[in-house]
Amino acid sequence: MKKRAEHFRTMEYIIFTAVTLAVLAGCICIGSVSIPLKDTVTVIRNAVTGTPQPEALAVSIILSVRLPRVLCVALSGAALALSGAAMQGLLKNPLADGSTLGVSSGASLGAVIAIAFGIRFPALPFAGTMIMAIVFAFLSLLMILGLSYKLDYSLSTNTIILIGVIYSMFVSSIMNVIIAFAGDKVKDITFWTLGSLQNSNYQNVLILTGAFAVCGSILFFRARELNAFAVGEDNARHVGVDVRRTKLIVLITVSVLIGVCVSIGGTISFVGLVTPHMVRMLVGPNHRRLLPASAFGGAVFLLLADLAARILLSPIELPIGVVTSLVGALVFIFIFYQTRKR
């Protein structure tokens, strides 16, 4: 067997970046109106350098519709895959993910409560739903993990997933109760729950970029701790990892990532489950390599899912979550089958 490098090599970064950019460009070009790659590149280059744009329809399609959407999709995919990879390492559980653990549902509940009760933060007008989503994501994680530890210290795959599923059902019923009593806010809530990355704008891109940059580096610098956790929490303690501190940092970071993604694009299931699993087969379980590779992989996966959602039943556009869930459910069963066989 050939030796795997400890770090991600520069060459690998270049390859992953190139593939991601190629997919990104493809997703901008393809759609209800197809735009040649050359035009796309010209328009983006002009926009970046400030050169005046030629008179054409393509300019507004690219710059105000497709580019922000594609960037949001890529960033959401990267963020979700990264948080999935981190959780799978921390909990030593290949099925852990925001959607299987119920964290995404928790985040949605937070967002719905924020809308229904009009929770706003004066300094940050758009941040009400986002902050509530993050807080609820974190509280959900604490609750689910706390309960799992109580029932089964080893955090076995089945216990934690079962609790996650039950928690998701519980949360969605609470959400329905809130909606029933929301009165005139029903429209806003419905609008949010139906919301997707379809109508993304540059503000969303900016927020996602910030969250991804900060949380991504925090997680990346915890790669060694995550490796130790992936072998086992006891083993991590034995080799000298500050177990409590690491857990707290990773859980908060993951909550922020998921909270931001959910508040912008709604619940997109299984990205964080499928991507790290596939990437692990490619680069191995070492988080120094797995985390960056998952981020790239998540971006590509969600971009392709978004593309499929747009063109498969064109002119009807599927919600992106439908595509990821279709793929994700199959992969989930595959992983579950494999872990049971072992």
Add this chain to the structure above:
Amino acid sequence: MLEVKDLTVVYGTHTVIDDLSFRIEEGQWLMVVGPNGAGKSTVLNAVTQGAPYTGSILLNGTDIKRQKPSARARQIGVLAQNHHVSYDFTVEEIVRLGRYAYASGLFSGSGDGDEGAVEYAMELTGMTPKRNQSVLTLSGGELQRTFLAQVLAQNPRLLLLDEPTNHLDLVYQKQIFALIGQWLKTPGRAVLSVVHDLSLARAFGTDALLMHKGKAVAQGKTGAVLSPETLDPVYGMDVYEWMRTMLSQWSLEE
């Protein structure tokens, strides 16, 4: 080296360890023995801060509760009973984790002496040829040797063993214990191991601590503690006779 004073561990209403005191000096191999449920493994968990306790555990005079986890790991290494690895890490990646406590800063992959310690540990345990193999493909004995290499790479002064050979074949049990015996020969080191098998304790230990229902029943030199007078009441049977017949399997010459 290690001094445990008035250690008490309570889980809910159940007192697992009741006011236990003992000490280990350099060069000693202390065998903690006793029937199931005596609290043997809990002693180890308390020392590694994996179980809440009252009382004090001092390592060379400093309270280990106040030590940073990484500082503690440079002094104390643990070899656990079982390992269930979920992901296909290579042998070398597992062994390298033993150097975690020595890395300074966020970026450092390997500091000075890391390579040497990792290579030496894999060489000593005979895992060098399998260094790039996935741990998911190893036999039970090889997996245990991999984790032994990890803890040796950690270069601790005190090694804690929690029935590390319980599920292994006799050949592997002997291999592991012989390796640890060799490791202990370097001055300034000590071993504390929890064992189930009294004959094993007798064959390798210098000292022994006999526990029963969370209390120390007897402690001292192995020969004195593992005698019929102390063992039979605790186990409620004639264990000594049984142990004598079992001892032959550990004959170290050959």
